[in-house]
Amino acid sequence: MSVLIGHYNYWIVIFLMMAGLYVVIAQGNLVKKIVGLNIFQASVFILFISMGKIEGGTAPIVKEGMSLYSNPLPHVLILTAIVVGVATTALALALVVRINEAYRSVEEDEIHEQDQSF
Amino acid sequence: MRPPIQPHNLVLRIAAKMLIPPILMFALYVQFHGETGPGGGFQAGVIFAAAFILYALVFGIGLARAVATERLLRVLASLGMLLYITVGLASLFSGANFLDYDVLAQERMEGQHLGIFLTELSIGMTVAAVMIMIFFAFAERGVRP
Amino acid sequence: MLAVIRLRNLFAVVMLFGIYSFLAAALFVTLNAVDVAFTEAAVGAGIATFLMLSTLALTVRREKLRRKRSVIPLLVVTSIGATLVYGTFDMPYFSDPSAPLHGHVARHYIEFSTAEVGVPNLVTAVLTSYRGYDTLGEVTVIFTAGIGVLGLLGYRKRGGKP
């Protein structure tokens, strides 16, 4: 039972993560793939942050009379990872815009067909 | 992007005029209060960029472009990065390791504060400039020449 | 989230993503990660969603019907998920203060950062001082994305196609 209570939130996060990954792998629309990628990454962030949580701890800002803080290191890592994620998203979207201009489509199958035909 | 809002909508213009200064103030607050509260250069940069994008959406891209020319944004983004590296090199030339803030001032704590202040500033600069740059890149694609 | 898979209206998909980010941000607050929550709200629900909407405005709003469906992606994803769940069994329990990750390096930050850096916000102290070099990397990533987008979308030839 304690296994269930101790880990259930990780399982929820893993489910969300896999939903995102499924969108990336299975969907053919380029924009939707980016959304999927973002969901995947955001879920990884939640995984990291939930491991930083400490029962009874507060936000990691030093105040008088507080002794128990959440672990600041995962927060720092995820701040960086969020930035990396948005940078990737911006670049991916720029590529989609260019692909749409070159192929007049954002569907993977159609683009693939056009590439084969010439 | 096709402008979704009429550029001459009076209510929007006034609302935007009322909103933008507080947002900019908030960005500055977040920028300089990162040491004591939540926030810091990155969040401040994003908020600053958001205020600017609001301006561009309401008053038209042309006006916004006149303020933030491509050259200015490029220079700002590059300077932000250069500033960060310069802070690192400054400690290197003061005889410590790269990015060691201790030696930046007479006293160790002051050095740390100065270092954090400067690096946060450089993050804010680069992030704001890059976000606005990306916004314009997308926005101007939509306007067919 | 399953709606994202099923929905074909891309606009709704992007909006759902914005909501998801916002919920994630709210979750971060309850997990005591205020800095991260702030950033996730500004980036996930703000910038990323905004950029996706801009892209939709430049491309199309509706996804086309797909002809083929395959079970392979589902299998791949399920097996990856199963591996992760398998890994969780030996994880320290959620919010257990005695977990190894809270000792060692993190403990050092909490105990000594006031004396060594002198900044009340531990996240800022770690971000810009202890791991300041990572943050330089972070600025570089943003810079790279900026000039990458500029290189891809800016500088078009006069009058002609890009």
Added chain:
Amino acid sequence: MITQHLPVLQVIVPLLTAPLCLLAQNRRFAWGASLAASGTAFLIAALLLAQTLEQGIISYELGGWSTPWGIEYRVDTVNAFVLLIVTAISSAVLVFAQRSVTREILSTRIPVFYAVYMLCLAGLLGIAVTGDVFNLFVFMEISALSSYTLIALSEQRRALTAAYQYLFMGTIGATFILIGIGLLYMMTGTLNMHDLSQRLPAVTATRTVETAFAFLTVGISIKIALVPLHLWLPNAYAYAPSVVSAFIAATATKVAFYVLLRFLFTIFGVSFAFKTMPLNLIFIVLALAAMFAGSIAAIFQDNIKRLLAYSSIAQIGYMILGISFASVTGLTAAILHLFNHALMKGALFLALGCVVYRLGMANMKQMRGLGRRMPWTMAAFALGGLSLIGVPLTVGFISKWYLVAGALERGWWPLAVAVLVASLLSLVYVWRVIEAAYFQAPLPAHNDETGEAPLSMLLPTWALILANFYFGIDTSLTVGVASSAAQQLLGVSE
């Protein structure tokens, strides 16, 4: 004083050059500054290698924070060797770039190109020198984002989809690596590689560490394009601008391969990676699949750049095979092949770059009769091809020799035979190009203006070709360094 800061300067010099290129907005300046930065980085790498050979591991604490608290740069023979080859290739490619880029990239985008190139170089170097796993992730993303951009800067529209595909595979790989890092951190509470290697043995029996291991291995395998995860590579190499193909083919997968070595041997340790986890067998199977599938696919390509790309996939197979022996000889072979393959692929892609410079594209059809029109270029290509096959006196021979020796040492002679058979396959695809170039009549459509490539492009190409032969004849430097690197990784004292 400055010598003690070499590890960080290695990365900072190109990193500093990138914004300068963007600020100047001047093509000549951007090129000159990039070349100077890359040359300086090469010198620094050479000095670092000399230092590590003399005094062992160099540790540099960024921000002055002592090791587990801050980020550490840690240079030993292995990464010093990787730094050397990356900076060497980058410098050669940059000399070549000045003329080549004007043909293949829109002129207004050229300063941006050099800025992104510098970021990519800084990212790759940053991956190689760091001793901190999260820092490694950050720099991996810098190099990845910049290489997507570099590929997409090409004028061909297929480059866009290639970059997009690469971006997706790469980001999934990076996120997998991030998950792996997170799980490791969860179990040990540290991010420093050296610290991790000390704290991991206490918790290796847990399922969480096994999962972390699986995620890291899969994530890095995507980055090195190991066989079932290689799909991004052929198009990315084929449609990128020529200089970018040469640079990325010769460096990016090599650095990712180095990361794999680092995680397997330094962090997890041989006994966990190969005894607790069944990686031995998995790697042998995948390596064989890569060697044969890659070579056979290469035989049927019409686009020569794609041909070389598939050949790269096969060559990665050789390196993985070297790892799977988990012995000093096998690892020496893998590290040698890392170095040697960078030399051959760099040279071959540069030779193709010359062809593209003159003819606009490089398909089998264009190659016909090219041996007479561009004698120097095609001679370079032929010699590079010999090295790829593994003819004696070339570097290709040396690394395959060690690979076969490693297989025989373990008594796995079928694998030795497999290496030889795969080499024969590479003979087939190299021969197709050479036959077209020397024994077929040129297309009438080629006008007679098609002449030799300019000197500034031939020189770097030939420099790399000569390096192929130099290190194939005088092996004392490469083999010495590679075997001492292998011994360091395995923790065997000399």
